[in-house]
Amino acid sequence: MASDLLDAISALEKDKGISKEVLIDALEAALISAYKRNFNQAQNVRVDINEASGSIKVFARKDVVDEVVDPRLQISLEQAKEINSQYDLDDVVEIEVTPKNFGRIAAQTAKQVVTQRVREAERGVIYSEFIDREDDIMTGIVQRIDHRFIYVDLGRVEALLPASEQMPNEQYHPHDRIKVYITKVENTTKGPSVMVSRTHPGLLKRLFELEVPEIYDGTVEIKSIAREAGDRSKIAVYAEDPEVDPVGSCVGQKGSRVQAIVTELKGEKIDIVRWSEDPVEYVANSLSPSKVVKVLVNEEEKATTVVVPDYQLSLAIGKKGQNARLAAKLTGWKIDIKSESEAGDILLDQEEIEENIDENVEEKHDESMTDVRDDIVNNEHESESESRSFELEELDEKNE
Structure with missing residues (x-):
């Protein structure tokens, strides 16, 4: 029976991926419980399983004392020395107490406990695998x-x-x-x-990592994802190497790479845009596929006003505002979209501000250039007067 039990443990180790040591520990604990329950023994016992021979033995553990109070847990020094003369007080003596029919009873009683321990160990293995x-x-x-x-x-x-x-x-x-x-x-x-x-943005990111080798090896980086699962998504990509086209890498030859992802997501539309540190460029890119005339940025409120051609207004906003909503989520900037006709005054004001800035810059430049010229003229006059005074001094010296 014991050898069959060990064979079963070896089979469990292979099938369930649970180490033999864990199963042996579970079996020993189960056999101790079975021994105490079936033989009404309350003493401290230890079960020894010999993996080579398959034999199972039970040992009662007793403390060596001067005066025995509980013979189930204690043994006198004299009795201990009869077993082995080396024993002394406070030592622990192990005495074999294996019953004759222990194997059959132990197997029946321990089955449920071992099964439970095996199940717990298997759960632990599965948890460790999936937490990673x-x-x-x-x-x-x-x-x-x-x-x-x-x-x-x-x-x-x-x-x-x-x-x-x-x-x-x-x-x-x-x-x-x-x-x-x-x-x-x-x-x-x-x-x-x-x-x-199936709706998490992380799914889209992992799918791109599977389909685009440049993303997997880090040549192209996914900076941001905005997704309305099943309908439309936007993904911002960036490549540090200026010779690498991040958008083209994700699209693939004739759209093969992105099409594989669209197929997996059952037709979900995916806009791939180029990420940029410049909010003007980034926001303009995020509103793809619409064209953008101008982007006005309010840094304090992290808001932008985007001007698009009149015929592109509905495309920029998207169905039920979806394109603008996804662009705002992708960039992290508030986006207010206006057509050119609606934004006429805003554009004029902006142009006036830019002209004033340019005029001020030119005026300051002219003033600085005038100051430089004056300094040059003054320096020339000073040098001329100095040379004249020097000449007069030379004449005076000659006349003397």
């Missing part, structure tokens, strides 16, 4: 659907896809293969709980 996959993407298979969750099989665990994290333009069916973004992993009393999402 948090904020990552995985491919799963839809198992079943109810009014609260879609249950997605991720291999060793069944993840939960809540209704709020499901894309409105998708229909899910059992056995569908889908990519999901792991948002949260918790260790509960019922085992690891894994929550996933």
Whole structure:
């Protein structure tokens, strides 16, 4: 029986990925519990499992004392020395107390406890594996659907896809293969709980990392993402190397890279724009595909007024304000969009301000140049007077 038990432990180690040491510890604890329960023994005992032979032995542990009060837990010094003359006071003596039929009873009693320990150890292994996959993407298979969750099989665990994290333009069916973004992993009393999402912006980021090698290796960096799942998204990208086109890298040849992501997201439109430190350029880029005439920036309120051609106004705002809303979310700037005809006065005021600034700069430049010329003339006059006075002094000296 013991050898069969050890074979079973070895099989569990391979199948479940749980170390043999953990299983042996669980088995020893279960056998101690079984011994005390079946043989009405309250003494302190230890179970020894010999992995080589498969034998199981039970040892009672007793403290060496002068006067024995509880014989189940204590042994006199004289009795201890009869066992081994080296024992002294406060030592612990181990005496084998293995019952004859202990193997059968222990196996029956320990089965439930061992199963529970194995389950706990397996949960710990699964939790350790998936906690490292948090904020990552995985491919799963839809198992079943109810009014609260879609249950997605991720291999060793069944993840939960809540209704709020499901894309409105998708229909899910059992056995569908889908990519999901792991948002949260918790260790509960019922085992690891894994929550996933199809609407999280992180899903879009991970999909681009899978499809675009330049993003994966860091040549192109994703600076910001704004997403309305199932409908439209905007992503701002940047490359430190001026020879690398970040937008072209993400689009791919004939749009192959971005099209693969659009297909995975069931037709969700994706605008890829170039990120810039200059808010004027960044905000103008973020309103793609509309054209922008001018961007006026209010640094204090972190707000911008964007002027677009009259015929591009509806495109810039987007359906139900979606394009402007996503652009504001992407850039972090408030965006007020106006057509050229609406913004006529604003543009004139801005031009006057710019002209005044230019005039002031020119006036200051002219003044400074006049001052420089005056200084040169004065220096010349001073040098001439000095030379004349020097000549007069020379004449006076000759006359004398």
